[in-house]
């Protein structure tokens with residue numbers, strides 16, 4: 001077996017580069033050698049980073065220059081009853097976080113939803129986007145390209161879909177800014193989050209655009225997609241799954257579980273999530289949807305950077321005659337149950353807990369179900385935090401559980 005200390009020495013002496021170690025050893029040995037090298041260079045001890053439970057070779061599609069694993073504590077919330085389009089019945093949801101009080105809060109919301117008879121959830125729209133930018137001579141030529149694209153979507157779909165057995169091109173919308181033409185391609189990526197799939201498919205379609213029009217590709221992603229940046233287009237048009245969850249909770253249950261009233265929760269929501277967010281120019285009219293989305297993404301092998309889009313959510317709360325109605329609509333929740341980090345051991349186990357392992361039948365139904373479960377848990381978190389604010393329990397909760 002190759003000696004990791006010897007490999008680390010060869011890197012130190014400039015004979016090998018860190019990323020070349022995979023060509024000289026199996027992935028686990030290469031990771032050990034890198035760790036030894038980094039420990040020597042930075043005078044640190046990486047023993048804990050080296051204690052990871054997944055097989056190093058399974059992480060090969062997910063990481064370069066691997067030195068080990070980071071561990072984040074995982075908790076669980078639920079069960080929560082969901083009457084969904086793709087999910088029916090009780091589900092548990094593993095959440096990974098370092099924020100004390102978060103799991104307790106989401107769990108409290110789940111327990112209230114369960115006691116109230118469950119939540120309703122639906123995926124309302126589904127489409128992963130990639131928007132390349134092309135250069136043209138002037139706005140006249142830009143209009144010609146845009147018109148050609150509108151009339152030849154079928155030809156673009158044929159090219160795009162030649163690269164995937166699952167993805168379907170559902171729309172191409174042109175946007176013109178002077179001599180730049182952006183084409184926002186939208187795909188049904190089924191159970192995959194779909195960013196690799198959409199990117200590869202779009203590159204193929206761009207070849208057709210360049211062959212058939214005067215447009216010249218500048219960048220395969222022109223930021224009108226929009227991936228991993230705050231953007232109104234995602235909040236309005238959606239990206240990934242647009243998913244909503246709602247619940248009705250009778251007054252006695254609101255008071256028992258949340259120690260406040262429907263009226264006080266509704267007022268906190270209006271003044272904080274609606275008026276406060278409007279004044280702040282926020283895209284997210286919610287309290288902390290990103291908390292549940294991030295913790296679920298971490299536990300379930302999703303792309304963490306897409307929490308940016310997952311925070312595009314609006315919470316509504318109203319007092320009705322017999323109780324409280326609340327809803328959460330997330331415009332752009334980008335989730336998958338195949339690909340990305342879903343195959344890593346701990347993430348795959350967590351997906352099993354939710355009951356959404358691998359491809360669904362029909363394809364896409366597992367990712368729909370995952371979106372509905374996350375939206376319901378995020379609604380639970382909204383209700384619990386709004387209640388804590390309304391009952392002035394937020395800082396005491398974090399004193400007790402978060403420090």
Ligand SMILES: CC(C)(COP(=O)([O-])OP(=O)([O-])OC[C@H]1O[C@@H](n2cnc3c(N)ncnc32)[C@H](O)[C@@H]1OP(=O)([O-])[O-])[C@@H](O)C(=O)NCCC(=O)NCCSC(=O)C[C@@](C)(O)CC(=O)[O-]
Nearest residue numbers: 101102103104105107108111287288384385388393394397
């Ligand atoms: C902490 C609670 C839940 C106590 O709330 P409580 O009502 O005193 O709790 P309880 O002991 O009566 O238990 C009620 C239920 O809560 C759950 N629960 C209770 N404790 C636990 C626990 N240890 N582990 C797991 N679950 C727990 C559990 O479901 C339990 O029901 P049961 O199962 O017993 O029938 C409440 O005060 C609370 O939710 N506070 C809000 C905390 C919160 O939401 N923090 C989120 C992060 S804030 C942030 O990051 C964003 C922010 C605030 O900056 C965004 C913004 O600007 O708004």
Ligand SMILES: NC(=O)C1=CN([C@@H]2O[C@H](COP(=O)(O)OP(=O)(O)OC[C@H]3O[C@@H](n4cnc5c(N)ncnc54)[C@H](OP(=O)(O)O)[C@@H]3O)[C@@H](O)[C@H]2O)C=CC1
Nearest residue numbers: 164165166190191192193194195196197199303339340359
């Ligand atoms: N390339 C980029 O610009 C970006 C990439 N990423 C990364 O992309 C990765 C996610 O991309 P993604 O395309 O989801 O995943 P993968 O690249 O891992 O590809 C998933 C593949 O799984 C196959 N597949 C099998 N069963 C199914 C099913 N039921 N439904 C859908 N597909 C199925 C599909 O193959 P087939 O297509 O042959 O049918 C699909 O392309 C993440 O690691 C993320 O971090 C994130 C942002 C940007």
